[in-house]
Amino acid sequence: MTKQFWNVLKVSPAIAATLLASNSAIAAEVNEQQVTSVAQLTKETNSIGQVTSVSQFSDVQPTDWAFQALQSLVERYGCIAGYPNGTFRGNRALTRYEFAAGLNSCLDRVNELIATATADMVNKQDLATLQRLQEEFSAELATLRGRVDALEARTSELEANQFSTTTKLQGEAIFNVSQAFGDKKVGGGDLDSNTVFSDRVRLSLNSSFMGTDQLQTRLEAKNIGSNKDVTGTNTTRLGYDGGEDNSVTVDKLNYAFNLGEKIRVKVDATGAELNENVNVFNPDFRSSGTGALSRYGRFSPIYRQAADGAGITVNVNPDGPFTLSAAYIAQGRNVASDPSEGNGLFDGGNTIFGQLSFKPNQALNVGFAYARTYQRDSVNLFQSTGSDFANKPFGNSRTKSDNFGLQLTFQPSAKITLGGWAGYTMADALTGDTGRDADIWYWGATLGIKDFGREGNTLGLIFGQPPKVTGGSKIASESGTTYHLxxxxxxxxxxxxxxxxxxxxxxxxxxxxxxxxxxxxxxxxTFTF
Structure with missing residues (x-):
């Protein structure tokens, strides 16, 4: 709207400025000719704040033609609103709906002043002008009221029929078609494999009681068999395999909450995984449902030092580029809940984990991780990632290991992500011949190209060396090297x-x-819902 337009309507600059300060969130909602949720409207409306001085607007100058009008409205009526970035946007185009919303807002303020015996602050000329404008835009005001009434009715219906006021249901379903092939399987014999069709379904109930906390209860059913059964090696496993004949189980149960503004705490009762609780520096491929297809390609094996157990994880994000993560997890689905000797929260297998990440800018993120692991029974150092010998260098003898990992992510542009990891493990046998130890190395590199071929698509390449025993005392090293492409x-x-x-x-x-x-x-x- 221009100054000449206001002159045509014979509206005072004060009223013009008021209308320019209209509640843009509600006006935009009406202009779109549709009704949204109360939550969305509230969020948009809260983005505009009241001001107490016209000097708070960075884009309003004393030389502006409406400056005095704005100043008067702020000081006399207090019905001027601005944007969070401190601007008024006085030259912005104005729709008739916005005009009506602004008028309605000012009328409410005037009525409030009259009701509180401050009518002397409102002069007759302003009241007469407002009355004329109210009559002129009576149709738009009626439409606005109708929209709000419809919104309230819809909200009441949603509240009456909602599943829960505290819980949201999220789901994921995977349909998988795959086949392994080659000349010979590991260990000898022909590699005989058929094309399979399998699935995995997850339902998560995410409940929040304070707005910043979350109780997760995840149900899972799947029947995706391991490729090791036909290839003879875990290095061919998919990142989402596992078969319980589609029996439904409680896969995860945990509660996360904020301990202050900078500390996030997560307590897992079952199904604890380090890769779910801390940053693994592989954003394009970390997810089992939407990330890498393989088990090894998802993230560094150091994050498999604790799996399917119970424990606590703390992430500290102070001001600055550093983030500190720490965790203690009792390994195994039933270990922490078993009171017998050699089990329980502290007497069974467990992992103590720490990680320091450094993110100096938006392009680079580097993490240094350490995990000390004790495995009492069913030793599996990297949870079947890598060769069998690397996972069990001493068979099922009790084993402790010190694991060191370096991970990084580099994004030279918004569409290209480079990632990688390198890890070293020192493992020692605690039973049998206790003089045995093993050195294990692994590394990997990833490339993700977003919007490749089409917006929303991602091309991914992953190459690396899964865990390999390279040396040690009283054990043999692995002579060859496996490469994963x-x-x-x-x-x-x-x-x-x-x-x-x-x-x-x-x-x-x-x-x-x-x-x-x-x-x-x-x-x-992958279907998500």
Missing amino acids: EGLYKMKISDNILVTPGLLVIFNPENNDNNDTVYVGTLRT
Whole structure:
């Protein structure tokens, strides 16, 4: 609106400024000719704040033609609102609906002043002008009231039929088609494999009682078999496999809350995983449902030092580029709840974990991680990631290990993400021949290219060396080296459907140069709701 427009309508500058200060959140909502939720309207409305002095507006100068009007409205009526960034946006185009909303806002303020016996602050000329404008825009005001009434009715209906006032239901379903193929399987014999069709379904009930906390109860059912059954090596496993014949289990139960402004605490009763609780520096591939297809390609094996147990994780984010994470987890689904000897929260297998991350800017993020792990029974150092020998260098003898990891993410642009990790483990046998120890190394590199071919799609490449025993006392080193190569293409069909075809190539499985290369072709479709 221009100054000439106000002159045509014979509106005082004071009223003009009031209308320019209209509640843009409600006006925009009406202008879109649709009704949204109360939560959305409240969020948008709260983005505009009341001011007490016209000098608070960075874009309003004493030389502006409406400056005196704005100043008068602030001092006399107090019905001027601005934006959080300290601007008034006086030159912004004005719709008739916004005009009506602003008029209604000022009328409410005038009525309030009259009711509190401060009518001397309102002169007759302003009241007469407001009355004329109210009559002129009576139709728009009626439309606005109708929209608000409809919104209230819809909100009441939603509240009456909602599932819960504190809980949200989130789901994920995976349809998986895959087949492993090659000449020979590890250990000898032909690699005989069939094309399989399998699934995994997860339902999460996420409850919040204070707004900043979350109680997660996750149910899971799946029937995705391990490729090791036909290839003879865990290096061909998918990142989301596991088979319980689609029996429903409580996969996770945890509660997270803020302890102050900078500290986040998460307590896991069951299903604790380090990769779910701390940053793993592989944003494009960390998820089992929408990330890498393989088990190894999701993140560094150091984050598999604790799995499927119970414990506590603390993340501290002070001001600055550093973040500190710490965790204690009792390993095994039933270990922490078993009171017998060699089990329980502290007497059974466990992991103490710490990580310091450094993020000097938006492009670079580096993490240094350490984990001290004790495994009493069913030793599996990297949870079946890598060769069998690397996971059990001393068989099932009780084992302790010190694990060191370096991880990083580098984003040279908004569409390209480079990642990688390198890790070293020192493992010692605690039973049997206690003089045995092993040195284990692994590394990996990832590349993610967003919007490749089409907006929303991601091309991914992963290459690395899974865990390998390179030396030690009283044990043999692995002579060969396994290399993991993975290519995948995530295709976003819609906001809720992601289709990911891909191929895994495993060179020298089980760190043995005599083993033939094994391939795994996969087509994963992920539905989220």
